[in-house]
Amino acid sequence: MAQVTSEPQAGAPIPSEEISVEVSQAVIGRSPWELFWRRFRKDRFALAGLVIVFLMLTLALTAPLIAAQFHGPNEVHLDRLDSFGIPTGPQSEFWFGVDTAGRDLMVRVIYGARTSLFIAFFATGLATLIGVTLGMLAGFYRGKIDTVISRTIDVVLSLPVLLLSLGLVSACGLSKDGCLGGLIKPGLLLVSYVIGLFSWPYIARIVRGQVLSLREKEFIEAARSMGSANRRIMFREVLPNVAASIIVYTTLIIPNNILFEAALSFLGIGVPQETPSWGRQLSEAGDIFTVAWWMMLFPGLFLFLTTLAFNLVGDGLRDALDPKTGG
Amino acid sequence: MIHRARTCPGGWDPGDRLGSVKQEEGEGGYVRRYLKVLALVAVLGLVAAACGGDEGGGETGAETGAETGATGATGETGADIQPGGTLEFAMLGDVSAAFDPAKEYYSVTWEYYRCCLLRTLLGYTGKTTAEGGADLQPDIASALPEISSDGLTYTFTLKSGVNYSPPFEDVSVTSGDIVRALERVADPNASVGGYNFYYNIIEGFAEFGEGKADTITGVEAPDDSTLIVTLTAPSGYLPYLFSMHATAPIPPDGPDERLGAAEGHTKDYGRYLVTTGPYMFLGSENLDFSLPADEQTPVAGYEPGQSIQLVRNPGYDPATDGLRPAYADAINVSIGGDNNDLYNKIQAGELDLVVDGIVPPPVLRTYSTDPTLQPLLHINPSDAVRYISFNMAAPPFDDIHVRKAFNLALDKAGMRTLRGGESTGEIGGHIFVNSLQDNLLADYDPYATPNSAGDITAAQAEMAQSVYDTDGDGVCDDPVCSGILAVTDEADPYPDQAALITQNMEPLGLVFDIKSFERTTMYSKCNDPSAQVAICLAPGWGKDFPDGYTFADPLFGSAAIFPSCCNYSLLGASPELLQENGYSVTEVPSVDEQIATANAQTGDARFQGWADLDVTLMEEVVPWAPYFFDNNVDVTSARIVNYSFDQFAGLAAFDHFAIHPDAQ
Secondary structure (H helix, E strand, O other): OOOOOOOOOOOOOOOHHHHHHHHHHHOOOOOHHHHHHHHHOOOHHHHHHHHHHHHHHHHHHOHHHHHHHOOOOOOOOHHHEOOOOOEOOOOOOOOOOEOOOOOEHHHHHHHHHHHHHHHHHHHHHHHHHHHHHHHHHHHHHOHHHHHHHHHHHHHHHHOOHHHHHHHHHHHHHOOOOOEOOOOEOOOHHHHHHHHHHHHHHHHHHHHHHHHHHHOOOHHHHHHHHOOOOHHHHHHHHHHHHHHHHHHHHHHHHHHHHHHHHHHHHHOOOOOOOOOOOHHHHHHHHOOOOOOOOHHHHHHHHHHHHHHHHHHHHHHHHHHHHOHHHOO | OOOOOOOOOOOOOHHHHHHHHHHOOOOOHHHHHHHHHHHHHHHHHHHHHHHHOOOOOOHHHHOOHHHOOOOOOOOOOOOOOOOOOEEEEEEOOOOOOOOOOOOOOOHHHHHHHHHHHOOOOEEOOOOOOOOOOOOOEEOOEOOOOEEOOOOOEEEEEEOOOOEOOOOOOOOEOOHHHHHHHHHHHHOOOOOOOOOHHHHHHEOOHHHHHOOOOOOOOOEEEEEOOEEEEEEOOOOOOHHHHOOOHHHOOOOOOOOOOOOHHHOOOOOOHHHHOOOOOOEEEOOHHHOOOOOOHHHOOOOOOEEOOOEEEEEEOOOOOHHHOOOOOOOOOEEEEEEOOOHHHHHHHHHOOOOOEEOOOOOOHHHHHHHHHOOOOHHHEEEEEEEEEEEEEEOOOOOOOOOHHHHHHHHHHOOHHHHHHHHOOHHHEEEOOOOOOHHHHOOOOOOOOOOOOHHHOOOHHHHHHHHOOOOOOOOOOOOOOOHHHEEEEEEEEOOOOHHHHHHHHHHHHHHHOOEEEEEEEOHHHHHHHHHOHHHOOOEEOOOEEEOOOOOOHHHHHHHHOHHHOOOOOOOOOOOOOOHHHHHHOOOOOOOOOOOHHHHHHHHOOOHHHHHHHHHHHHHHHHHHHOOEEEEEEEEEEEEOOOOEEEOOEEOOOOEEOHHHOEEOHHHO
């Protein structure tokens, strides 16, 4: 299909130069990534999402620098609480107000971005790694391997995720040494593992389905007839062809995982108490938001914006990568 | 406080999300995204709404009997007081042992017993310390006991005409009924979770409990109206033990049933409770003790976890009782709900009191600052102390200078602000609550600092004398000071307080590794020497009865070390115990002798004994950094025209509540 720079106006005469331009462009070869980028950048929502994601990343990475300009994330300012211990709202030194311990809410919300984004990337990375590996194996080898993996997926999908996470996190978070002989220690990593371990089946299923259909395609057959080993076929032929789907679904799992961490922290079993987390901040605001709205608004807004941004980017990626959606 | 059961729906299902994505194809991307935005907004809104009132579990509610006490009350005006009407109460959680008097170690239940259900030989007026509410009064006994000159024998004489509730309304209480109750308390199965250890001072009590004797030799009932109690050693707190409801009389029920009405109800006597107070459970008249215990139907007026309904006891004769006005005709209590919601209902006039709630800070501010609402706010010292407990065998707190430095650096005023400010309690400078020492140490604080905000200079000067500060600069430079294992409660306000403590101790070089737990777990970690918790940041302690012994022995006696409770500082721990649990320290000071000395005293000397012990602990031993004496804060509905505070239980005195005649 020929690429056009702009759609001609309906009914307007087409200038002859444009026709010649189009012809000359039609012969320009473009790499798939270039094609992707040309499509993606047209999606203003996706671009906005990308900007927000980068903004959040920047905030998370520069949190200590920002804190140095304002206040430490654990600095207690009792003079910012009233005589009933109720925090004061946004003011010149504390832009987002303070929390119930008199800590700078803005700095803590920015530190919360670190927690959320760490979970977003680490837990999702873990889920993707497991999901892609198992999905490829199941789809490629079929037979018993597929049966075992697919049933495992069914089992994991049928588990009451939140309840089980509650149990796991509390069991492993109880002692200083964690559980499984100290293998899983309480803290951010434990929460990441739990989230990662429950979100891989979605990716595995999608990858499996795609691999199942890809392995029957002619180019795989060609590779096989040329004597390629299974591993080579999987990595060099199949994987690149499912990469687009993996990227899309990974991006879409990220916001879920952020919300999952928020939910766990909201329930009081997420990251350790002193680690700033949006979910925990929302939970702390629960009792007092009628008189301290800022404690609910700012962490909620950041959580909302971040999940929204990842969703928009995910949608944009899918539109740009998936040939079926056109563009 | 608490157990905090949060049930906020954290609905999350990636399956749904991916499923919907799979179907989104072709055109309409923008519309789809707007919908997604709307959906996210809606989800966030739901989270916000769901979380608005989801902080369950009141502090008082879960801290059991050991946590609360009482003082101060609104005086009885008598102006609009007319008996009648039904009180509408709420509780966040149920009582702890389904109203079984031998097992209930919970101040909320004690108030139900005192005000309404169970009379004891000695009792209380349901008023504040200042009004005499902490003083023992004869209740079933006609007078305070006669004490022999050697302090070993106590003789009680019973009133006549004190009858039980139906179906025993024609049966009068006798001294044998008290013996029956004591025998039940001695049975470790019947009193599981209770406080029967206090009664071991009675001769033969322990032997009877262990099944080595047929009777408790130290308890005699020579006739129906006399009870003689003999002790193994002089113990001035004995009379208080007969104000505790584990000793409330149990009616006889046939010659074969040694435990009378409680026979066969080792686990569940509370649901078949025969009362002596002005109230009984609704439907008590339908109890049929002639049936075998397992065929009896429990009272209708107590549905565990659901509701409590008390009605007037027809067997009760007010002429025999000078302690309980019992104005209301009935008391309805709903169990369960959300703390914030329940206080909203009080403001709306749908409820009269949240028995075990915590007044939310915004509500407290409203009632404190609005002159029309101020009369409905009731603040009284509840005889409980909040403290930070040092494990005296764990470095760096095995060094007294570190413990003293901690006391000096702590911003006690800030700790109080984080608890909700001045109305929630007094800044504490010592261990025993003032009413247990007749205010002898009311102004005593050996670690007083300007504005109670901590004094870093003084603290560093103290730290400089420590072995853990080798260069004497007032900052701990030993590796043991970084990563000190600290345990705290995960419920408010303790995480906030932990942040303040961390900040306060930073200039001393003390860096904590803070672990937060649900309250019960926190207490068990602090109590277990093998957990090697160096510092426990969130304990509290309230009296069991108005005597210093309930602060001394369970907190500092060597017998209260694990598996007993609650000598977290390991005072008096044996070298073997320390070694077994992996401590390099071989000795921790003991105050056992001083406790025994004070306990042998009576009257003013007894108060002085507890005060002397307090001073020794604060200056020479320093097992704690006490910072706060609790107030009990209640908000009542506008139709309650009389409120009184029961110093014994540390709660509102339900029998003194009167409903405005127009609202009855």
